[in-house]
Amino acid sequence: MFCFFFLTFICVSNADEIDNKVNLITKNLRCLVCEGQSVYESNSDFAKDVKNYVRKEIIENKSNEEIYNFLKTKYGESIIFNPLISLKNIMLWLAPGLFFTIGIIIIFRRLSGSK
Numbered sequence: 001m002f003c004f005f006f007l008t009f010i011c012v013s014n015a016d017e018i019d020n021k022v023n024l025i026t027k028n029l030r031c032l033v034c035e036g037q038s039v040y041e042s043n044s045d046f047a048k049d050v051k052n053y054v055r056k057e058i059i060e061n062k063s064n065e066e067i068y069n070f071l072k073t074k075y076g077e078s079i080i081f082n083p084l085i086s087l088k089n090i091m092l093w094l095a096p097g098l099f100f101t102i103g104i105i106i107i108f109r110r111l112s113g114s115k
Contacts, residue, residue, distance in 0.1 A: 022055050025064060028081050029054075029071065038081065 023040055029050060031042035039047045050071070057067050071079050077088070085093050 018055065018058055021058050021064075022051060025054050025058075025067060026051055030079050030081050032075060032079065 026040040026047075027038050029039040031037045031039050031044060031047050031050075033044040033046045034042045037047075039050045053071075054067055057070075068080060
């Protein structure tokens with residue numbers, strides 16, 4: 001009797017752990033069908049398929065990185081809400097600061113040149 005309750009507790013806690021990990025991953029995945037929603041928030045067929053895929057991969061002990069890499073390969077970089085800095089997108093991360101700095105330099109040169 002004790003073993004039954006112990007095993008039930010282990011199964012329930014393991015299911016909660018899997019659900020938490022699925023939720024964590026799917027909150028960072030963009031639903032490609034619903035504009036502006038994550039896979040976690042969406043109820044579209046696409047989101048359901050991705051949630052099922054993520055759950056299956058977690059049960060098979062795949063890492064978050066392996067799951068993200070597969071989804072990026074299949075659907076492109078845009079499926080990730082917060083993409084990592086890479087050589088492909090480094091200019092997107094650096095351009096705002098670069099343009100701001102160039103703008104400040106131009107403004108100071110014009111102001112100091114007009115005196």
